[in-house]
Amino acid sequence: MQNRPRRPQISASGESNNANVTTAVGMEETVGHRRARRTSLFTQTVMWVTGLICTAFLLGTLAQAWSNSNLVQQLQQEQQQLQQEQLHSTQLKSLEQYYKDPAEVESEARQQLGYIRPGEHPVIIVSPAQNNQQSGQKQQSRGEEAGFWQEWWNSFFA
Numbered sequence: 448m449q450n451r452p453r454r455p456q457i458s459a460s461g462e463s464n465n466a467n468v469t470t471a472v473g474m475e476e477t478v479g480h481r482r483a484r485r486t487s488l489f490t491q492t493v494m495w496v497t498g499l500i501c502t503a504f505l506l507g508t509l510a511q512a513w514s515n516s517n518l519v520q521q522l523q524q525e526q527q528q529l530q531q532e533q534l535h536s537t538q539l540k541s542l543e544q545y546y547k548d549p550a551e552v553e554s555e556a557r558q559q560l561g562y563i564r565p566g567e568h569p570v571i572i573v574s575p576a577q578n579n580q581q582s583g584q585k586q587q588s589r590g591e592e593a594g595f596w597q598e599w600w601n602s603f604f605a
Contacts, residue, residue, distance in 0.1 A: 546552055556562040563569050 546555075561569070
C-alpha cells in the first residue's frame with residue numbers, strides 16, 4: 448500500500464462548518480469517527496434514561512416502605528384499641544352477670560337509693576357527731592352571710 452496524502456474535500460454549498468475547517472487542515476472526519484460519535488451519544492442517552500428509571504424505582508420503593516411503616520403503626524394502635532374494648536366488654540359482661548341476681552339488685556336499691564319494700568318502716572340513726580357537724584356548718588354559713596367585717600368583729604370581741 449502506498450501512503451498517499453488524503454485529499455481535502457471541499458463542501459459544494461460553501462458553508463463554513465467544523466467539517467470544512469478540519470478538511471482545510473487536512474484532517475477530515477471519517478465515517479467511522481462520525482459513527483463512533485453517534486454511538487457515544489446513543490450510549491450516553493441510554494445511560495441517562497437508565498439512571499432516571501432506576502432513580503424512579505428507588506423513590507417508589509422508598510415511598511412504599513414509608514407507607515408500609517405508617518400502616519404498621521396504625522395497625523398496632525388499632526390492635527391496642529381493640530384490646531381495650533375487649534377488656535371493657537368483659538367487664539360489662541361480668542357486671543351483667545352480677546346484676547342478674549335479684550338479691551343484688553335489691554341490695555343496691557336499698558343501699559344507694561334508700562328504697563324500702565311495702566310494709567317496711569325505715570329507721571334512720573343519727574349519731575351525736577353528726578349533729579355537731581351539722582350545727583358547725585350552720586354557724587359557718589351564717590358567718591358567710593354576715594360578711595367580712597362581722598367576722599373581724601367576732602374574732603376580736605366574741
